[in-house]
Amino acid sequence: MRTLHHWPLDPWSRQARIALAEKQLAFELRFERPWDAPEDLLALNPAGLTPVLVDETPQGRVVAVEARAILEYLEELKPEPSLLPGGPAERAEARRLCHWFDRKFDAEVNAYLLFEKLEKRLQGLGAPDMEAIRAGRDYLRWHLDYVTGLLDQRDGLAGPRYSLADIAASAHLSCIDYLGDVPWDEFPAAKAWYERIKCRPSFRAILEDRLPGMAPARWYADLDF
Protein backbone atom coordinates (compact mmCIF):
# COMPACT_ATOMS: atom_id res chain seq x y z
CA MET A 1 0.00 0.00 0.00
CA ARG A 2 1.10 3.52 -0.85
CA THR A 3 -0.15 6.55 1.09
CA LEU A 4 0.53 10.18 0.36
CA HIS A 5 0.16 12.54 3.31
CA HIS A 6 -0.79 15.85 1.74
CA TRP A 7 -2.52 19.15 2.03
CA PRO A 8 -4.53 20.05 -1.09
CA LEU A 9 -3.23 23.58 -1.69
CA ASP A 10 0.38 22.80 -0.85
CA PRO A 11 2.38 23.12 -4.11
CA TRP A 12 4.75 20.33 -3.06
CA SER A 13 1.95 17.91 -2.22
CA ARG A 14 0.51 18.66 -5.64
CA GLN A 15 3.82 17.79 -7.32
CA ALA A 16 3.77 14.39 -5.63
CA ARG A 17 0.13 13.76 -6.61
CA ILE A 18 0.75 14.70 -10.23
CA ALA A 19 3.88 12.53 -10.48
CA LEU A 20 2.10 9.52 -8.96
CA ALA A 21 -0.71 9.97 -11.47
CA GLU A 22 1.72 10.38 -14.40
CA LYS A 23 3.44 7.15 -13.35
CA GLN A 24 0.00 5.50 -13.00
CA LEU A 25 0.89 4.29 -9.53
CA ALA A 26 -2.05 3.56 -7.20
CA PHE A 27 -2.07 5.52 -3.95
CA GLU A 28 -4.31 6.69 -1.15
CA LEU A 29 -4.46 10.25 0.02
CA ARG A 30 -4.32 11.21 3.65
CA PHE A 31 -5.37 14.78 4.36
CA GLU A 32 -3.15 16.67 6.82
CA ARG A 33 -3.24 20.13 8.35
CA PRO A 34 0.49 20.65 8.84
CA TRP A 35 0.05 23.84 10.90
CA ASP A 36 -1.68 21.78 13.62
CA ALA A 37 1.50 19.66 13.89
CA PRO A 38 -0.38 16.34 13.72
CA GLU A 39 1.44 13.52 15.46
CA ASP A 40 1.23 11.03 12.60
CA LEU A 41 2.89 13.55 10.28
CA LEU A 42 5.59 14.53 12.78
CA ALA A 43 6.42 10.86 13.32
CA LEU A 44 7.06 10.51 9.58
CA ASN A 45 8.69 13.89 9.02
CA PRO A 46 10.11 15.69 12.04
CA ALA A 47 10.01 18.92 10.01
CA GLY A 48 6.22 18.55 10.16
CA LEU A 49 5.63 19.32 6.49
CA THR A 50 3.71 17.69 3.67
CA PRO A 51 4.15 15.83 1.38
CA VAL A 52 5.24 12.49 2.80
CA LEU A 53 4.88 9.31 0.77
CA VAL A 54 4.79 6.03 2.67
CA ASP A 55 5.28 3.05 0.40
CA GLU A 56 4.88 -0.40 1.96
CA THR A 57 6.81 -2.53 -0.51
CA PRO A 58 7.63 -6.26 -0.40
CA GLN A 59 11.23 -5.19 0.33
CA GLY A 60 10.22 -2.96 3.24
CA ARG A 61 8.79 0.42 4.05
CA VAL A 62 9.98 3.51 2.21
CA VAL A 63 9.23 6.93 3.69
CA ALA A 64 9.97 9.65 1.15
CA VAL A 65 9.76 13.20 2.44
CA GLU A 66 9.23 16.39 0.38
CA ALA A 67 8.60 16.71 -3.31
CA ARG A 68 12.12 16.43 -4.75
CA ALA A 69 12.88 13.21 -2.82
CA ILE A 70 9.45 11.76 -3.67
CA LEU A 71 9.80 12.52 -7.36
CA GLU A 72 13.34 11.10 -7.55
CA TYR A 73 12.08 8.00 -5.68
CA LEU A 74 9.19 7.54 -8.13
CA GLU A 75 11.56 7.96 -11.08
CA GLU A 76 13.77 5.18 -9.70
CA LEU A 77 10.78 2.98 -8.75
CA LYS A 78 9.12 3.22 -12.15
CA PRO A 79 11.44 4.70 -14.76
CA GLU A 80 8.79 4.71 -17.50
CA PRO A 81 7.15 7.00 -18.39
CA SER A 82 10.16 9.09 -17.46
CA LEU A 83 9.58 12.50 -15.93
CA LEU A 84 13.12 13.56 -16.75
CA PRO A 85 14.36 14.49 -20.21
CA GLY A 86 16.85 12.12 -21.81
CA GLY A 87 20.04 14.16 -22.10
CA PRO A 88 22.17 15.49 -19.21
CA ALA A 89 21.85 19.15 -20.27
CA GLU A 90 18.06 18.88 -20.47
CA ARG A 91 17.87 16.97 -17.18
CA ALA A 92 19.91 19.69 -15.46
CA GLU A 93 17.63 22.33 -16.97
CA ALA A 94 14.49 20.54 -15.73
CA ARG A 95 15.97 20.31 -12.23
CA ARG A 96 17.01 23.99 -12.36
CA LEU A 97 13.41 24.96 -13.04
CA CYS A 98 12.15 22.81 -10.17
CA HIS A 99 14.47 24.73 -7.90
CA TRP A 100 13.37 28.01 -9.47
CA PHE A 101 9.75 27.36 -8.54
CA ASP A 102 10.45 25.65 -5.22
CA ARG A 103 12.65 28.47 -3.92
CA LYS A 104 12.31 31.63 -5.96
CA PHE A 105 8.64 31.49 -6.91
CA ASP A 106 7.91 30.30 -3.37
CA ALA A 107 9.75 33.24 -1.77
CA GLU A 108 8.42 35.84 -4.20
CA VAL A 109 4.86 34.71 -4.91
CA ASN A 110 3.64 32.03 -2.46
CA ALA A 111 5.08 33.85 0.54
CA TYR A 112 2.85 36.80 -0.34
CA LEU A 113 -0.25 35.45 -2.06
CA LEU A 114 -0.70 31.98 -0.56
CA PHE A 115 0.33 33.19 2.85
CA GLU A 116 -1.76 36.36 2.94
CA LYS A 117 -4.89 35.06 1.28
CA LEU A 118 -5.03 31.46 2.43
CA GLU A 119 -2.66 30.45 5.21
CA LYS A 120 -3.42 33.47 7.41
CA ARG A 121 -7.13 32.75 7.14
CA LEU A 122 -6.82 29.02 7.85
CA GLN A 123 -4.47 29.53 10.74
CA GLY A 124 -6.33 32.51 12.23
CA LEU A 125 -3.40 34.88 11.76
CA GLY A 126 -5.46 37.99 11.00
CA ALA A 127 -6.47 39.97 7.94
CA PRO A 128 -4.43 39.93 4.74
CA ASP A 129 -1.98 42.75 4.20
CA MET A 130 -2.94 44.44 0.92
CA GLU A 131 0.57 45.81 0.35
CA ALA A 132 1.97 42.29 0.53
CA ILE A 133 -0.69 41.05 -1.89
CA ARG A 134 0.21 43.78 -4.35
CA ALA A 135 3.90 42.86 -4.07
CA GLY A 136 3.07 39.19 -4.70
CA ARG A 137 1.03 40.08 -7.78
CA ASP A 138 3.89 42.17 -9.17
CA TYR A 139 6.33 39.32 -8.66
CA LEU A 140 3.86 36.89 -10.23
CA ARG A 141 3.74 39.00 -13.41
CA TRP A 142 7.53 38.95 -13.49
CA HIS A 143 7.51 35.14 -13.19
CA LEU A 144 4.88 34.78 -15.93
CA ASP A 145 7.06 36.96 -18.10
CA TYR A 146 10.00 34.66 -17.39
CA VAL A 147 7.93 31.59 -18.30
CA THR A 148 6.88 33.35 -21.52
CA GLY A 149 10.55 33.89 -22.37
CA LEU A 150 11.33 30.20 -21.86
CA LEU A 151 8.38 29.09 -23.99
CA ASP A 152 9.46 31.52 -26.67
CA GLN A 153 12.94 29.95 -26.90
CA ARG A 154 11.95 26.29 -26.95
CA ASP A 155 9.15 23.84 -27.44
CA GLY A 156 7.95 23.33 -23.84
CA LEU A 157 9.12 24.67 -20.51
CA ALA A 158 12.36 22.67 -20.13
CA GLY A 159 12.23 21.11 -23.61
CA PRO A 160 9.76 19.17 -25.74
CA ARG A 161 9.17 16.32 -23.26
CA TYR A 162 6.77 16.81 -20.35
CA SER A 163 8.98 16.73 -17.26
CA LEU A 164 9.55 17.51 -13.58
CA ALA A 165 9.77 21.17 -14.60
CA ASP A 166 6.19 21.19 -15.93
CA ILE A 167 5.04 19.44 -12.75
CA ALA A 168 6.76 21.94 -10.45
CA ALA A 169 5.59 24.99 -12.40
CA SER A 170 1.98 23.83 -12.77
CA ALA A 171 1.73 22.73 -9.13
CA HIS A 172 2.82 26.16 -7.88
CA LEU A 173 0.81 28.16 -10.41
CA SER A 174 -2.34 26.09 -9.89
CA CYS A 175 -2.42 27.02 -6.18
CA ILE A 176 -2.26 30.70 -7.08
CA ASP A 177 -4.86 30.12 -9.80
CA TYR A 178 -7.22 28.66 -7.18
CA LEU A 179 -7.07 32.09 -5.51
CA GLY A 180 -7.87 33.76 -8.83
CA ASP A 181 -4.65 35.77 -8.98
CA VAL A 182 -3.09 34.60 -12.23
CA PRO A 183 -3.65 37.18 -15.02
CA TRP A 184 -3.63 34.52 -17.73
CA ASP A 185 -4.98 36.76 -20.48
CA GLU A 186 -1.92 39.01 -20.28
CA PHE A 187 0.37 36.02 -20.90
CA PRO A 188 -1.04 34.01 -23.81
CA ALA A 189 1.97 31.69 -24.22
CA ALA A 190 1.91 30.74 -20.54
CA LYS A 191 -1.85 30.30 -20.78
CA ALA A 192 -1.55 27.95 -23.77
CA TRP A 193 1.07 25.91 -21.88
CA TYR A 194 -1.18 25.70 -18.79
CA GLU A 195 -4.14 24.70 -20.94
CA ARG A 196 -2.17 21.70 -22.19
CA ILE A 197 -1.22 20.80 -18.61
CA LYS A 198 -4.85 21.06 -17.47
CA CYS A 199 -5.91 18.56 -20.12
CA ARG A 200 -3.58 15.84 -18.84
CA PRO A 201 -5.33 13.09 -16.86
CA SER A 202 -2.72 13.56 -14.10
CA PHE A 203 -4.13 17.02 -13.42
CA ARG A 204 -7.77 16.01 -13.06
CA ALA A 205 -7.70 15.47 -9.29
CA ILE A 206 -5.93 18.82 -8.81
CA LEU A 207 -8.77 20.59 -10.60
CA GLU A 208 -11.32 18.82 -8.39
CA ASP A 209 -9.81 20.14 -5.13
CA ARG A 210 -12.16 22.31 -3.10
CA LEU A 211 -11.43 23.89 0.25
CA PRO A 212 -14.51 24.10 2.49
CA GLY A 213 -15.88 27.63 2.58
CA MET A 214 -13.44 28.86 -0.04
CA ALA A 215 -14.47 28.36 -3.64
CA PRO A 216 -11.80 28.55 -6.34
CA ALA A 217 -11.72 31.15 -9.12
CA ARG A 218 -14.58 30.42 -11.50
CA TRP A 219 -12.23 29.40 -14.33
CA TYR A 220 -10.07 27.24 -12.05
CA ALA A 221 -11.29 23.88 -13.36
CA ASP A 222 -12.19 24.96 -16.93
CA LEU A 223 -10.08 23.28 -19.56
CA ASP A 224 -10.89 26.11 -21.94
CA PHE A 225 -10.55 29.24 -19.81
Next chain:
Amino acid sequence: MRTLHHWPLDPWSRQARIALAEKQLAFELRFERPWDAPEDLLALNPAGLTPVLVDETPQGRVVAVEARAILEYLEELKPEPSLLPGGPAERAEARRLCHWFDRKFDAEVNAYLLFEKLEKRLQGLGAPDMEAIRAGRDYLRWHLDYVTGLLDQRDGLAGPRYSLADIAASAHLSCIDYLGDVPWDEFPAAKAWYERIKCRPSFRAILEDRLPGMAPARWYADLDF
Protein backbone atom coordinates in the same frame (compact mmCIF):
# COMPACT_ATOMS: atom_id res chain seq x y z
CA MET B 1 36.60 21.50 -19.13
CA ARG B 2 34.51 21.71 -15.99
CA THR B 3 34.07 24.99 -14.07
CA LEU B 4 32.27 25.51 -10.80
CA HIS B 5 31.07 29.05 -10.12
CA HIS B 6 31.07 29.32 -6.35
CA TRP B 7 31.34 31.47 -3.30
CA PRO B 8 33.51 29.90 -0.58
CA LEU B 9 31.17 30.26 2.40
CA ASP B 10 28.01 29.35 0.51
CA PRO B 11 26.84 25.97 1.91
CA TRP B 12 25.49 24.91 -1.51
CA SER B 13 28.71 25.73 -3.32
CA ARG B 14 30.51 23.65 -0.71
CA GLN B 15 28.23 20.69 -1.41
CA ALA B 16 29.14 20.84 -5.09
CA ARG B 17 32.89 21.12 -4.33
CA ILE B 18 32.81 18.16 -1.92
CA ALA B 19 30.83 15.99 -4.35
CA LEU B 20 33.22 16.79 -7.23
CA ALA B 21 36.16 15.86 -5.00
CA GLU B 22 34.49 12.64 -3.80
CA LYS B 23 33.89 11.66 -7.43
CA GLN B 24 37.51 12.60 -8.23
CA LEU B 25 36.37 14.75 -11.12
CA ALA B 26 38.74 17.52 -12.18
CA PHE B 27 37.31 21.04 -12.10
CA GLU B 28 38.27 24.68 -11.93
CA LEU B 29 36.82 27.08 -9.44
CA ARG B 30 35.52 30.47 -10.39
CA PHE B 31 34.98 32.85 -7.49
CA GLU B 32 31.72 34.81 -7.57
CA ARG B 33 30.19 37.47 -5.35
CA PRO B 34 26.52 36.70 -5.99
CA TRP B 35 25.27 39.83 -4.18
CA ASP B 36 26.97 41.99 -6.83
CA ALA B 37 24.83 40.24 -9.49
CA PRO B 38 27.79 39.52 -11.79
CA GLU B 39 26.80 39.25 -15.43
CA ASP B 40 28.55 35.95 -16.10
CA LEU B 41 26.65 34.32 -13.24
CA LEU B 42 23.30 35.83 -14.24
CA ALA B 43 23.79 34.58 -17.80
CA LEU B 44 24.18 31.04 -16.43
CA ASN B 45 21.59 31.25 -13.67
CA PRO B 46 18.94 33.97 -13.91
CA ALA B 47 18.30 33.51 -10.17
CA GLY B 48 21.82 34.91 -9.69
CA LEU B 49 22.91 32.30 -7.16
CA THR B 50 25.87 30.01 -6.76
CA PRO B 51 26.69 27.20 -7.32
CA VAL B 52 26.62 26.72 -11.08
CA LEU B 53 28.58 23.91 -12.71
CA VAL B 54 29.45 24.32 -16.39
CA ASP B 55 30.62 21.07 -17.93
CA GLU B 56 31.90 21.23 -21.51
CA THR B 57 31.51 17.61 -22.60
CA PRO B 58 32.14 15.98 -25.97
CA GLN B 59 28.33 15.68 -26.24
CA GLY B 60 27.77 19.36 -25.52
CA ARG B 61 27.61 21.85 -22.72
CA VAL B 62 25.80 21.06 -19.48
CA VAL B 63 24.87 23.89 -17.13
CA ALA B 64 23.78 22.50 -13.77
CA VAL B 65 22.38 25.03 -11.33
CA GLU B 66 22.13 24.67 -7.52
CA ALA B 67 23.42 21.89 -5.31
CA ARG B 68 20.66 19.29 -5.67
CA ALA B 69 20.74 19.41 -9.48
CA ILE B 70 24.56 19.40 -9.54
CA LEU B 71 24.80 16.42 -7.21
CA GLU B 72 22.18 14.43 -9.12
CA TYR B 73 24.04 15.29 -12.35
CA LEU B 74 27.37 14.11 -10.92
CA GLU B 75 25.75 10.88 -9.68
CA GLU B 76 24.48 10.20 -13.21
CA LEU B 77 27.76 11.27 -14.84
CA LYS B 78 29.95 9.09 -12.64
CA PRO B 79 27.90 6.58 -10.66
CA GLU B 80 30.91 5.24 -8.73
CA PRO B 81 31.74 5.95 -5.99
CA SER B 82 28.04 6.43 -5.35
CA LEU B 83 26.97 9.25 -3.07
CA LEU B 84 23.55 7.66 -2.58
CA PRO B 85 22.88 4.61 -0.42
CA GLY B 86 21.86 1.42 -2.23
CA GLY B 87 18.29 0.79 -1.09
CA PRO B 88 15.24 2.96 -1.81
CA ALA B 89 14.42 3.58 1.87
CA GLU B 90 17.98 4.70 2.59
CA ARG B 91 18.11 6.84 -0.56
CA ALA B 92 14.87 8.58 0.46
CA GLU B 93 16.29 9.14 3.94
CA ALA B 94 19.50 10.67 2.54
CA ARG B 95 17.45 12.99 0.33
CA ARG B 96 15.19 13.91 3.26
CA LEU B 97 18.23 15.02 5.23
CA CYS B 98 19.51 17.11 2.31
CA HIS B 99 16.19 18.91 2.31
CA TRP B 100 16.32 19.23 6.11
CA PHE B 101 19.62 21.10 5.93
CA ASP B 102 18.86 23.00 2.73
CA ARG B 103 15.55 24.37 3.99
CA LYS B 104 15.14 23.98 7.74
CA PHE B 105 18.72 24.48 8.89
CA ASP B 106 19.01 27.29 6.36
CA ALA B 107 15.91 29.09 7.66
CA GLU B 108 16.71 28.52 11.33
CA VAL B 109 20.49 28.79 11.51
CA ASN B 110 22.02 30.28 8.35
CA ALA B 111 19.37 33.01 8.13
CA TYR B 112 20.51 34.21 11.56
CA LEU B 113 24.18 33.38 11.94
CA LEU B 114 25.52 33.49 8.39
CA PHE B 115 23.38 36.47 7.54
CA GLU B 116 24.06 38.52 10.67
CA LYS B 117 27.75 37.77 11.07
CA LEU B 118 28.93 37.41 7.50
CA GLU B 119 26.55 38.52 4.77
CA LYS B 120 25.64 41.81 6.46
CA ARG B 121 29.31 42.68 6.79
CA LEU B 122 30.24 41.75 3.23
CA GLN B 123 27.28 43.54 1.75
CA GLY B 124 27.53 46.63 3.98
CA LEU B 125 24.12 46.04 5.55
CA GLY B 126 24.99 47.33 9.01
CA ALA B 127 25.87 45.87 12.39
CA PRO B 128 24.77 42.39 13.42
CA ASP B 129 21.62 42.11 15.52
CA MET B 130 22.60 40.34 18.75
CA GLU B 131 19.07 39.09 19.38
CA ALA B 132 19.07 37.36 16.00
CA ILE B 133 22.47 35.82 16.71
CA ARG B 134 21.19 34.43 20.01
CA ALA B 135 18.14 32.96 18.25
CA GLY B 136 20.40 31.34 15.63
CA ARG B 137 22.61 29.82 18.33
CA ASP B 138 19.56 28.38 20.11
CA TYR B 139 18.29 26.83 16.89
CA LEU B 140 21.78 25.50 16.16
CA ARG B 141 21.83 23.63 19.50
CA TRP B 142 18.46 22.15 18.65
CA HIS B 143 19.83 20.95 15.27
CA LEU B 144 22.95 19.46 16.87
CA ASP B 145 20.65 17.65 19.28
CA TYR B 146 18.69 16.30 16.32
CA VAL B 147 21.91 15.11 14.62
CA THR B 148 22.94 13.44 17.90
CA GLY B 149 19.61 11.57 17.94
CA LEU B 150 20.17 10.32 14.38
CA LEU B 151 23.72 9.17 15.14
CA ASP B 152 22.44 7.42 18.23
CA GLN B 153 19.93 5.34 16.21
CA ARG B 154 22.21 4.27 13.39
CA ASP B 155 25.75 3.96 12.15
CA GLY B 156 26.21 7.26 10.26
CA LEU B 157 23.91 10.16 9.54
CA ALA B 158 21.64 8.54 6.94
CA GLY B 159 23.10 5.05 7.31
CA PRO B 160 26.53 3.41 7.25
CA ARG B 161 27.55 4.63 3.78
CA TYR B 162 28.87 8.19 3.34
CA SER B 163 26.21 9.97 1.29
CA LEU B 164 24.59 13.16 0.06
CA ALA B 165 23.26 13.61 3.60
CA ASP B 166 26.79 13.82 5.06
CA ILE B 167 27.73 16.26 2.31
CA ALA B 168 24.75 18.53 2.93
CA ALA B 169 25.11 18.47 6.72
CA SER B 170 28.87 19.04 6.74
CA ALA B 171 28.68 21.80 4.12
CA HIS B 172 26.15 23.76 6.17
CA LEU B 173 27.80 23.12 9.54
CA SER B 174 31.28 23.94 8.26
CA CYS B 175 30.18 27.47 7.28
CA ILE B 176 28.87 28.05 10.80
CA ASP B 177 32.05 26.48 12.21
CA TYR B 178 34.11 29.02 10.25
CA LEU B 179 32.34 31.68 12.31
CA GLY B 180 33.19 29.80 15.51
CA ASP B 181 29.58 29.26 16.55
CA VAL B 182 29.34 25.47 16.75
CA PRO B 183 29.52 24.31 20.42
CA TRP B 184 31.11 20.99 19.46
CA ASP B 185 32.13 20.02 22.98
CA GLU B 186 28.50 19.89 24.09
CA PHE B 187 27.67 17.40 21.33
CA PRO B 188 30.34 14.68 21.34
CA ALA B 189 28.58 12.32 18.89
CA ALA B 190 28.15 15.12 16.34
CA LYS B 191 31.76 16.14 16.93
CA ALA B 192 33.03 12.59 16.31
CA TRP B 193 30.99 12.44 13.07
CA TYR B 194 32.39 15.81 11.94
CA GLU B 195 35.94 14.71 12.81
CA ARG B 196 35.54 11.77 10.41
CA ILE B 197 34.21 14.12 7.71
CA LYS B 198 37.12 16.52 8.20
CA CYS B 199 39.61 13.71 7.61
CA ARG B 200 38.22 12.90 4.16
CA PRO B 201 40.38 14.17 1.28
CA SER B 202 37.23 15.75 -0.25
CA PHE B 203 37.07 18.16 2.68
CA ARG B 204 40.64 19.42 2.47
CA ALA B 205 39.91 22.38 0.19
CA ILE B 206 36.97 23.41 2.39
CA LEU B 207 39.28 23.62 5.39
CA GLU B 208 41.72 25.75 3.40
CA ASP B 209 39.14 28.46 2.63
CA ARG B 210 40.00 31.86 4.03
CA LEU B 211 37.99 35.06 3.59
CA PRO B 212 40.19 38.17 3.38
CA GLY B 213 40.10 40.09 6.65
CA MET B 214 38.03 37.45 8.39
CA ALA B 215 39.97 34.59 9.93
CA PRO B 216 38.10 31.39 10.78
CA ALA B 217 37.70 30.00 14.30
CA ARG B 218 41.10 28.75 15.46
CA TRP B 219 39.98 25.09 15.45
CA TYR B 220 38.31 25.39 12.02
CA ALA B 221 40.96 23.47 10.09
CA ASP B 222 42.19 21.20 12.91
CA LEU B 223 41.53 17.55 12.28
CA ASP B 224 41.74 16.91 15.99
CA PHE B 225 39.78 19.78 17.55
